Amino acid sequence: MVAIKLSAIVGEDRQLNIxxxxxxxxxxxxxxxxxxxxxxxxxPTSEREVVRAKLMAAGILATPEELGIPxxxxxxxxxxxxxxxxxxxxARPSEELIDEDRGLY
Numbered sequence: 001m002v003a004i005k006l007s008a009i010v011g012e013d014r015q016l017n018i019x020x021x022x023x024x025x026x027x028x029x030x031x032x033x034x035x036x037x038x039x040x041x042x043x044p045t046s047e048r049e050v051v052r053a054k055l056m057a058a059g060i061l062a063t064p065e066e067l068g069i070p071x072x073x074x075x076x077x078x079x080x081x082x083x084x085x086x087x088x089x090x091a092r093p094s095e096e097l098i099d100e101d102r103g104l105y
Contacts, residue, residue: 004024010016016033032045043049055061064071076084087094 004021006018008016008018034045052061
């Protein structure tokens with residue numbers, strides 16, 4: 001297999017004309033197009049990114065902007081996650097709360 005890397009610019013008409021080097025044999029090829037706008041840390045060929053691209057193209061994937069998620073959002077720290085998993089002091093045990101929800105208490 002001969003692999004080459006070419007740079008090109010897609011025009012506003014979404015047309016792309018490529019002249020291949022002479023060492024590329026005639027016959028079937030595999031063509032992969034990656035936008036240079038994709039961050040280098042994201043592998044656009046990963047299964048997750050392929051699915052995201054399909055959902056986005058179908059118009060059924062919401063973007064963070066559409067969901068109102070701020071750009072400066074910070075991930076929750078491990079300490080905050082630990083605090084969220086603890087009952088406040090003096091709270092009833094979780095077993096009682098579950099029994100109450102089930103109508104057993």
